[in-house]
Amino acid sequence: MVDAKARLVVQQPLGPCDTHPPRQRCGACPDDASAPIVATAGREAGHPAAMTTPPALPVPLAMVVCDAVWRDPATGKHFILGCFSAIGAHSFPTVHPSLSSYIALTDGYGKMGLVLRLVDTHSHVVHESRVDVEFADPRTILEIALQFQNLSFTHPGEFRLQLFAGDSFIMERRVMVHDLRPRPA
Numbered sequence: 001m002v003d004a005k006a007r008l009v010v011q012q013p014l015g016p017c018d019t020h021p022p023r024q025r026c027g028a029c030p031d032d033a034s035a036p037i038v039a040t041a042g043r044e045a046g047h048p049a050a051m052t053t054p055p056a057l058p059v060p061l062a063m064v065v066c067d068a069v070w071r072d073p074a075t076g077k078h079f080i081l082g083c084f085s086a087i088g089a090h091s092f093p094t095v096h097p098s099l100s101s102y103i104a105l106t107d108g109y110g111k112m113g114l115v116l117r118l119v120d121t122h123s124h125v126v127h128e129s130r131v132d133v134e135f136a137d138p139r140t141i142l143e144i145a146l147q148f149q150n151l152s153f154t155h156p157g158e159f160r161l162q163l164f165a166g167d168s169f170i171m172e173r174r175v176m177v178h179d180l181r182p183r184p185a
Contacts, residue, residue: 003089006092008022014168025048030179035183038093044149051065054084054108054109054110054112054165054166054168055110055128056105056107056108056109057165057168058105058106058108058112058165058170059106059107060103060104060170060171061101061104061141062102062103062104063101063103063104063108063161063163063171063172063173064083064100064101064102064103064173065083065084065099065100065101065161065173065175066079066080066081066082066083066084066100066102067081067082067084067098067099067100068081068082068098068100068147069081069100069102069145070146071100073144074098077092078101078102078143078145082164084175085173085174085175085176086175086176086177086178087137087153087175087177087178087179088178088180089153089156089177089178089180090154090180090181091172091181092153092154092155092179093152093153093154094152094153094154094177095150095151095152095153096150096151096153097149097150098147098148098149099147099148099151099175100145100146100147100148101116101119101145101147101161102144102145102174103116103143103144103146103163104141104142104143105142105144105147105170106138106139106140106141107138107139108133108135108138108140108142108165109135109138110132110134110135111132111134112132112133112134112135112163112165112166113130113131113133113166114130114131114132114133114144114163114164114165115128115129115130115133115163116128116129116130116131116146116161116162116163117129117161117162117163117164118148118151118159118160118161118162118175119159119160119162120155120157120158120160121157122158122159125154126151126153126159127148127151128147129146131146134160135163135182140182153177155177156178157176157177158174158175158176158177158179159174159175159176159177160172160173160175161173161174161175
């Protein structure tokens, strides 16, 4: 069930076919005969009526904007370097050398595609990255780090880093681009 105000997903235990939560049955699995059928647009091998978006959205635990994310090969721990929420520039267009995002998600079900998109206030896409992930268990906390390099900003203003699972919005972070040119007196 999605709480539209907070944009958080409240997860429920899996249904009888272990593919989808209760009340989101495909209609083709055992014990689904009396349940309503939902979102049967896509087909996937091994499941009779798969959805084009995940059956339940993962819950975001963190989305941090930073300069870099380093993963220690010995421990597997992620280190977030240089957190920020604003970029300053002395001229436009300007190129920002590196913007990374550390993302932690939980309560995901199976395989899904994630999209991290940087957009301006008019929803013009500045940059987009896609990654396929798999939740082996809904209790898993999935940690990923994505990096954008040489981002070009044509103007100062507000930008949004938006995270989607399939076509469904999960969360966003604001990144301000400030004009640092001296103001005429």
